[in-house]
Amino acid sequence: MMQASSIEYVIEPPKRFLAIDWPELWRYRDLFLVLSWRDISVRYKQTVLGVLWALLQPFVTMVVFTFIFNRMANIQSGDGTPYPIFLYVGTLLWQYYSGTLTKASDSMVANAAIIQKVYFPRLIVPATAAITGLVDMAIASTILAGMMVWYGVRPHLMGVALVPVLVATAFLAAMGLGMFFAAINIKYRDVRYALPFVIQILMYVTPVIYPVSMLNRHPLGKTLMIWLNPMSGVIATARAALLGKSPVEWSLVGISALTSVVFFAFGLYYFRATERYFADVV
Amino acid sequence: MSKPIIEVQGLGKRYRIGASKERYLSLRDEIVKKLSPAWRRARAGQGEFWALKDVSFAVQPGEALGIIGRNGAGKSTLLKILSKITPPTEGRVVMRGRVASLLEVGTGFHPELTGRENIYLNGAILGMTRREIARKFDEIVAFAEIEEFLDTPVKRYSSGMYVRLAFAVAAHLDPEILLVDEVLAVGDAEFQKKCLGKMGDVAKGGRTVLFVSHNMGAISRLCSTCVWLDRGRVSALGLARHTIDRYLTAGCARDSGREGAPGACSPDGAVRLNALTVVDAQGVSRMAFPSDQPILVSLDIDVPRPSRDLCIGFDLSADDGTVVLRTYQNDQPEHSWPVVRVGRNRLVCTLPEGILNAGRYWISPRVGLHCRQWLLHVDHVASFQVVLAHGVSPLWSALDERSRPGVIAPVLKWAAVRPGTDGLADGPFSGYENASGLVPVPQVARDSIGEGR
Numbered sequence: 171m172m173q174a175s176s177i178e179y180v181i182e183p184p185k186r187f188l189a190i191d192w193p194e195l196w197r198y199r200d201l202f203l204v205l206s207w208r209d210i211s212v213r214y215k216q217t218v219l220g221v222l223w224a225l226l227q228p229f230v231t232m233v234v235f236t237f238i239f240n241r242m243a244n245i246q247s248g249d250g251t252p253y254p255i256f257l258y259v260g261t262l263l264w265q266y267y268s269g270t271l272t273k274a275s276d277s278m279v280a281n282a283a284i285i286q287k288v289y290f291p292r293l294i295v296p297a298t299a300a301i302t303g304l305v306d307m308a309i310a311s312t313i314l315a316g317m318m319v320w321y322g323v324r325p326h327l328m329g330v331a332l333v334p335v336l337v338a339t340a341f342l343a344a345m346g347l348g349m350f351f352a353a354i355n356i357k358y359r360d361v362r363y364a365l366p367f368v369i370q371i372l373m374y375v376t377p378v379i380y381p382v383s384m385l386n387r388h389p390l391g392k393t394l395m396i397w398l399n400p401m402s403g404v405i406a407t408a409r410a411a412l413l414g415k416s417p418v419e420w421s422l423v424g425i426s427a428l429t430s431v432v433f434f435a436f437g438l439y440y441f442r443a444t445e446r447y448f449a450d451v452v
Numbered sequence: 453m454s455k456p457i458i459e460v461q462g463l464g465k466r467y468r469i470g471a472s473k474e475r476y477l478s479l480r481d482e483i484v485k486k487l488s489p490a491w492r493r494a495r496a497g498q499g500e501f502w503a504l505k506d507v508s509f510a511v512q513p514g515e516a517l518g519i520i521g522r523n524g525a526g527k528s529t530l531l532k533i534l535s536k537i538t539p540p541t542e543g544r545v546v547m548r549g550r551v552a553s554l555l556e557v558g559t560g561f562h563p564e565l566t567g568r569e570n571i572y573l574n575g576a577i578l579g580m581t582r583r584e585i586a587r588k589f590d591e592i593v594a595f596a597e598i599e600e601f602l603d604t605p606v607k608r609y610s611s612g613m614y615v616r617l618a619f620a621v622a623a624h625l626d627p628e629i630l631l632v633d634e635v636l637a638v639g640d641a642e643f644q645k646k647c648l649g650k651m652g653d654v655a656k657g658g659r660t661v662l663f664v665s666h667n668m669g670a671i672s673r674l675c676s677t678c679v680w681l682d683r684g685r686v687s688a689l690g691l692a693r694h695t696i697d698r699y700l701t702a703g704c705a706r707d708s709g710r711e712g713a714p715g716a717c718s719p720d721g722a723v724r725l726n727a728l729t730v731v732d733a734q735g736v737s738r739m740a741f742p743s744d745q746p747i748l749v750s751l752d753i754d755v756p757r758p759s760r761d762l763c764i765g766f767d768l769s770a771d772d773g774t775v776v777l778r779t780y781q782n783d784q785p786e787h788s789w790p791v792v793r794v795g796r797n798r799l800v801c802t803l804p805e806g807i808l809n810a811g812r813y814w815i816s817p818r819v820g821l822h823c824r825q826w827l828l829h830v831d832h833v834a835s836f837q838v839v840l841a842h843g844v845s846p847l848w849s850a851l852d853e854r855s856r857p858g859v860i861a862p863v864l865k866w867a868a869v870r871p872g873t874d875g876l877a878d879g880p881f882s883g884y885e886n887a888s889g890l891v892p893v894p895q896v897a898r899d900s901i902g903e904g905r
Contacts, residue, residue, distance in 0.1 A: 204576035289536035
């Protein structure tokens with residue numbers, strides 16, 4: 171018990187950038203698990219529908235969007251996939267991305283009480299937000315499975331193996347931006363007002379309700395969308411892989427993975443560079 | 453092994469004054485500012501505030517160090533640096549052991565979760581692993597006395613239960629170094645006693661404890677050594693008793709902001725309170741008074757037009773805002789009223805010994821024309837601390853206690869009366885000294901503590 175010399179650490183004025191302390195993150199894994207579990211178990215407390223909300227939201231979105239964009243605005247999936255399932259794949263990933271981005275951005279402020287009173291690697295907080303979104307997505311995926319049976323679509327076998335890669339890409343992209351916004355949000359609460367707006371705009375420049383091929387006549391727009399927004403490649407690839415109507419474009423997977431890593435690295439850098447003053451500023 | 457477990461060398465922490473205002477600047481302003489080096493140079497050195505400066509000390513393994521000082525002296529900043537919540541601006545700290553900090557009980561409690569779930573949540577936040585929590589779970593529940601509410605969301609807990617549970621989790625941390633910030637100011641008297649006991653066990657169990665508190669009784673009981681911080685610097689460091697003595701007897705003269713009330717005057721400028729001081733019988737201004745000596749409250753007041761119905765006085769209130777009493781210079785029979793003259797007056801009120809409880813009291817001056825209007829009505833102009841010292845019974849356990857339950861703590865008369873008679877018919881205290889040879893048993897102290905829950 172009293173091997174006091176087993177751990178020794180030094181507290182000094184911070185240097186400009188500190189590398190991530192992996193052993194420390196590992197030591198705090200229990201806190202990460204407990205905080206994730208807290209967010210998940212609290213999520214639908216004192217609601218009548220409970221977990222059904224995780225199903226209801228994407229389902230209703232799908233129904234309404236199908237009516238508006240497909241029936242009224244006559245947007246098609248482009249490769250013969252039934253529009254509802256085409257849309258649902260996009261909605262599923264998009265809601266994960268936007269939800270994670272929103273929660274991660276707000277996470278540091280929401281947990282200000284803990285941050286000001288206890289030390290732990292701050293990275294845990296936005297990471298928790300990204301994990302809880304995964305649970306909602308997993309629940310909502312059951313509807314996708316049902317729709318796949320209903321419409322009789324057959325996924326590429328190869329494509330199913332790609333799903334974890336796509337989810338990881340979405341995770342990195344959302345975390346990257348989320349960490350950046352979380353750090354800014356601590357000082358400037360503008361983020362809270364700007365973000366819903368930004369996310370709304372982002373949805374329209376991401377191929378959620380339309381296929382990437384719709385931009386074939388606007389090569390510049392298409393290039394920008396693919397290179398600046400990792401979610402474009404993720405959603406397009408997920409459709410190709412899961413719905414099996416068009417081939418998986420490996421270049422898209424590569425570009426998305428690359429850009430999401432860049433986003434993540436940028437967010438992480440900004441977060442790490444500012445995190446030590448969080449407790450002073452919150 | 454003789455290496456100190458905590459070494460603090462030249463620690464300093466600087467804050468920018470007005471940093472909170474900057475928050476409302478727009479992002480654009482911030483960017484412009486960042487880009488213009490001249491602007492930055494102009495800012496450097498101005499509007500700075502050192503919350504801590506040149507703080508150095510060392511703590512040996514197993515030592516319990518108390519940290520005292522007035523509000524804003526840097527105590528909490530020091531603990532925040534030691535617990536890595538905020539980085540220092542200069543200096544260096546070496547810690548040799550697992551640290552747990554307790555800057556608040558119930559950190560991260562979630563109202564929607566049950567007591568059971570919150571134990572795991574709070575434990576993890578405080579740095580325990582799930583296995584550790586599982587091992588100590590029953591102990592924690594027993595300590596908090598919440599067995600039957602374990603599966604109730606804590607939002608339905610009474611505040612007492614909430615605090616008990618929160619402290620119970622914290623008390624079962626098992627670090628080598630424990631940093632504690634005034635968490636004992638919670639719960640009822642009985643639970644506070646239990647908490648202090650637990651803290652004592654931790655200290656005696658060979659763990660190193662750093663303890664910030666305003667409760668001198670607790671510090672002197674738990675800590676062997678003590679640091680007194682004054683405006684960010686170490687003012688005294690040494691044996692707890694000596695440091696506390698020096699701290700308590702330090703006059704407030706050089707820091708009169710709290711004691712005096714310059715400029716407090718009535719709306720029409722008719723009456724002006726120049727100073728309000730709290731002194732002991734020798735006229736010495738102190739921060740803390742033993743309860744076995746009278747406390748003198750002196751008001752220096754300018755009165756342009758004395759009038760028969762001018763009431764000058766104050767409210768004495770406890771730290772939680774409860775008004776203990778209101779007193780005026782003309783409460784006594786008319787012939788013994790102090791004379792209020794035109795111009796400067798100094799009126800002194802004596803709060804007799806043996807009445808006030810331990811704790812902080814506030815004085816809010818009240819000047820008015822009887823039943824007509826307030827001339828001066830300012831809250832919390834001065835404060836002072838009382839340390840319990842007037843219990844003469846061997847069973848008056850005040851020395852161990854932060855305070856007794858109750859706003860005041862007077863020693864009252866007790867008598868034994870023969871059963872069967874109503875006692876009072878013979879005159880209440882006629883048999884006080886000799887009623888059937890029974891000696892009044894000073895059971896008061898113990899009973900009143902027992903009823904504290």
